[in-house]
Amino acid sequence: MRHFAYLTDDERGRLFAVPPGDITAGSPRAMLALALGATLYSPGTRPALDADAVRSAAAGATSTVWCLEDAIPHAAVGEAEANVVAALQRLDHRVAEGDPAPLPLVFVRVRTPDQIRSISLAAGPALARLTGFSLPKATAGSLGPMLEAIAEVGEASGVPLYGMPILETPDLAWRETRTAALGALAEVVAAHREIVLCLRVGGTDLSGLFGLRRDRDTTIWDVAVVRDCLADVVNRFTRGGEHVVTGAVWEHIPGPRLFKPQLRQSPFTEQHEGRLRQRMIAGDLDGLIREVSLDKANGVLGKTVIHPAHVSVVNALLTVSRSEYDDALEILTARGRGGVTVSGHGRMNEIGPHALWAELISRRAAVYGVVADEAALVELLSAGQRRLAEVLAGGEVRRA
Structure with missing residues (x-):
């Protein structure tokens, strides 16, 4: 797979001074972690997860997570597990039949180590369509058994699998316990270094511990107690470029606004893309752009998103x-x-x-890749929105 694969050769040659590189599930861990980009979340109960994955890849997503945790009711876990396994098997059938449609890297967000084992066993050969597991509410005590289960399943199946711990628990949120908690987590991560793909941060859970929720005009970096926690996570895990830390979920879809838009007019008017700017503002994408820019400034690369319209924006800003x-x-x-x-x-x-x-x-x-200039970045944003419209016209891309 390759970022912005929907561009024509002529578009790619014009927009990029250095084009994006090819990525496979077998690429080096550090490169694969960077390539996640905008990770699109789906509840594991969605009836056509495999078709959703194909359409999201067509719209530019290179990674997706099928959630068996917070995104589904507790009573639906068994149904969702079976649904995820069936979707993996349908994806595997597509590949076996020679379907050329690109697929994103697929992860499953699980609750327990036993769930890792049961899903892997039920998937059988279709486990090859899975890149790994997203591990919520990771603590030093819970993370070790999760990563051990991933290593065990990977060794037994011959399928290399990764874990993505999500850091979002009270011991990280509270200042008095954070240093010790991060130190203990770092020891577990170091012990399983080769199968930890990246570390994700749970901005929603961390905010919720304080009874907070950012609105569409506020970035996660404006929420002081969460910002302090994120800064310490980055401090601990990105030293020397050892690990990739990915950003908090952007949880907004279009809605009412209070503050002025955050997108400058000149880059868009100079490219005769004033209407694109207005559409992005109407879709609250200016707030997302601001948050991704602050993520990058603080050493956080990649982001969880809940709507396909967010994917091309995040990925364009990572050029x-x-x-x-x-x-x-x-x-x-x-x-x-x-x-x-x-x-x-x-x-x-x-x-x-x-x-x-x-x-x-x-x-x-x-x-x-390396964009040719600011004008090329604007055109890349426009191309991403056009591609989404084309995919939507052929059938709705999933919403969380």
Whole structure:
């Protein structure tokens, strides 16, 4: 699979200075974690999860999670498990029949280690269509058995599987217990390093512990108690670029607004895309753009989303700008020599302090590509919305 695969060759050549790279389930762990991008959630009770996955991939999604936890009633767990297994088997049949339609990386959000084992056993050969499991409410005590079950199933089946712990529990939310909780989690993650794909943060659960919920005009980084927790998670797990931390779910669909829009007019009017800007504002996508920008500024890459309209926006914002890429190349070329240079984009490049930043930029560029300029980014956003409209015209893409 490849990000923005719906672009024509001509569009890709015009919009990208460096095109997005190809990703497979067998790609290196660090690259695969970056490639998740906007992860689209579906309740495990959805009647056609496999068809939803195909349509979401057609609209640009590279990862999806089928939820057996908070998104479904407790009484529906058995039904949802059977539904997930049947969907995996239908996906496997598509592949066996040579269906060329791209598929996203599929994960199942589970409740217990036994659920990992039972789903894997029931899926049989169709387990090959699964990339891993999303592990909610991860603590040091609960995470170890979950990851051990994933390792056990992967070894028995020969299917490499990953775990994605979701950090969202009270011991992380409360300041007095957070440091110890993060330290204990880090030990468990280190012990299972090769099968931990990334760490996700549960912004909704963390906010809920304080009786808070951000509105469409407020980013998760404006909610102080949650921001402090996210900052400590990033501090603990992204040192040296070791792990990818992905962002809190964007849980809004269009609704009433209070504050001014957050999108500048000039990049859109210069490309004669004023109507695109208005549509994005009407769809609350300007708030999403603001939150993803703050995610990136704080070292958080990727995001859980609940609507397909969000997918292309998140993924477009994860592309690398030409100025970032040029500076990163200059820094990486001079690595080992030290010193300071003035970039052609009006910034000071300190070779030592900026070396890790440059390395991380080069990794992201290999996955999402380098857009030619700001105008190309606007056109990429427009192309994503057009593609979604085309997919919707052929049948509705799922809503959570």
